[in-house]
Structure formats: C-alpha cells, structure tokens
Amino acid sequence: MRVGCPKEIKNHEYRVGLTPGSVREYVAHGHEVLVETGAGAGIGADDNAYRAAGATIAKTAADVFAKSDMIVKVKEPQPNEWVQLRDGQILYTYLHLAPDPEQTKGLLASGVTAVAYETVTDERGGLPLLAPMSEVAGRLSIQAGATALQKANGGRGVLLGGVPGVLPGKVTVLGGGVVGLHAAKMAAGLGADVTIIDRSIPRLRQLDDIFGGRVHTRYSTVEALEEECFSADIVVGAVLIPGAAAPKLVTREMLSGMKKGSVLVDVAIDQGGCFETSHATTHADPTYEVDGVIHYCVANMPGAVPVTSAHALNNATLHHGLQLADKGLKALVDDHHLRNGLNVHKGKITNRAVAEALGYEMVEPKAVLAA
C-alpha cells in the first residue's frame, strides 16, 4: 500500500504523523511511504532523514492526499484537507468528532474510512492511542496553569509550591484518568496542594495508592465540585466519556464563586470542554478571561512539545498503522480494539457516542465492513 504523511497545518502544530523511525518500519513491511516536504521540520527531521528511512518526498500536501491509499496524521483534518479525502482511502489520525459537526459532515461526504486514534481500545479497557498525548497534556497543564497564574499574565499571582512560611497554591483536577494522573504528579512535584475528583471509586482507590496520601481524592458530586473549584488556584478539566462530548462540570454560574485570577485549564476541550465557558483556543493566543477567571483551552497542547510528543505518539500508533497498511480493511475486521477506532466509513457514522452527540444514525462497524 502507499502510505502518505502530510505536514500538519493546525495552528502551531509541530508534530508529525510518521517519524523517520516509523517510516523504516512501513518500508520494511513492503509499503511505499510518501511524506510531504518539511513534514518533520518541527521535530528536527529533515527531508533527507525521511529519504534515508526509505520515504519519497512529495512537493505538496495535494500530492500526498491524491496518491496515498492511507493517510497518517496527528490532528483532525482541517477543511482544506477533508475535501481531498476520498472513498476507498483510509484516514488514521485524531478526529474528536463529537463536538465538530462540520468536520463530521466533511468526512461523511468524502466517503473516506476514518479511524480515530482516540477511540481505539485495548484489553485493559484503556485508550492506548490517546494515552501518550494525555500524559503529555496532563504534565503540560500544570506548566500552562502555573504560567497563567502569574500576575503579569492576568493570574492571581500565586507560586504553586509556596515558600517556607507561606502556604502552597491549590490545584483541583477534575477526572483522574491519564491526564488527571499526570497533572497531579506535576502539581504535587511542584509542592502544590492537590485534589483529584472522579466519579469512579475504583479509580480513586488506585490514585490514593499511587500517591500514598500526598494527593487528596474526592468523589464527584456538585458539592465536592463547588468546594474544590471555589478554593482552587488552578482547576484542570480532564474528564472523558470516550467518543462523547465532555460533560459540563463547571457551569457559568459556578465561575462567580471562583477566586478572581484563578485559572481553568480545560484539557478536555478537544471533546468540547468540561467548563461551560470554554471555547477552543490556539497556542498563538491560548488564554481568555470570563468573570475574572483565566481560561486556557488549547485543543492540541502536545503540539507545543513536538519532539517528545511525536515520538510518544508514533510509539503508540505504529502497531495498528502497520496492521492497516498490511491488511487494509481486514485489519478492522480481525481486531475489535482497532475496529472501535472506526468512526466513519463510506458515508456512515460507526461510533455510537459520536452518532448520539451529533444526532446521526449509528451503523455497526461490523455491518458496514461486511457490506
């Protein structure tokens, strides 16, 4: 199969779908790989590094889209990318369709077979292709929040670790999954007072064991949310219902109870965000203020640290990517975890949470693949 990798075009997105190391693996499996010129510049991999790995360099993205059987990307296709997709082609990337009706329409109209990294599952009930970027975004959320908390940046001017004789800042993490765990690790490492809220008691037990009492855990109720958000300097939004639009845990009304100059970091913004007042921002202009509360809502946070992120992402996507290249649609038939990643196929929505969020009929992936 010919596998194509265009340069990412989202605002300040420097990751790349295929590193030179991944290209070598596809080539070793007998595939041709077409990489857009400059695609790896953000991770310090020039065209010669890709040529040495066995890729052919394409002059334009249009060339990559037109000539490839499968497109491997990082971020969801942008409007001028989705019009270049076609029936019979596989798209393998993050999609985050539930909060994005326009992209969904574009993918449906194209006829493409779209496999979303964020809904591929594993045997432990995890989301293995989302996890590495959740690790990155979780860790970054505290750097971003701590920066926004500085007075010159509009924050209330609190140092997260405090100093001897002065109490530390307070960080509340909503959702103790992968993002939440890594946010809590960073915040605790800086010396902050950290509380994680989750609705899963087994998960709260695990977190309590991991942190050995260093971090507080609370079951998710409106009362707990209010108390922990009203007293926080930074609130990290990290809840997820796979495939679905994020639940709005912090309402517009609740903002008025928060401290002026406190910071909301809505990592869940790629699924629509878990604060009612969130809207997606970019690395170029990451924050805005509502009722004196700073909002940071960048939907591609890991794009800020592409050298780390692109390699972590490729580690996670390579195995299933090779299966798709080796077997085509049969890879989806053979592996139900990969099939859980199928969101759109030949004009049909094949993910239940996406269909419910956007009001489409859901067609079973097995049924569309057999047709």
Ligand SMILES: NC(=O)C1=CN([C@@H]2O[C@H](COP(=O)(O)OP(=O)(O)OC[C@H]3O[C@@H](n4cnc5c(N)ncnc54)[C@H](O)[C@@H]3O)[C@@H](O)[C@H]2O)C=CC1
């Ligand atoms: N903005 C960005 O650049 C990035 C965003 N993300 C996003 O971050 C979000 C979180 O991802 P992960 O941590 O990997 O998910 P996860 O599935 O590991 O964790 C989600 C947690 O939320 C909890 N939860 C769900 N509903 C809840 C509720 N009502 N109250 C309290 N807890 C609740 C679940 O029990 C679970 O522990 C996702 O939307 C993901 O796409 C991930 C990476 C980068």
Ligand SMILES: CC(=O)C(=O)O
């Ligand atoms: C998961 C995601 O949205 C990202 O890595 O950009």
Ligand SMILES: [Mg+2]
């Ligand atoms: Mg701004």
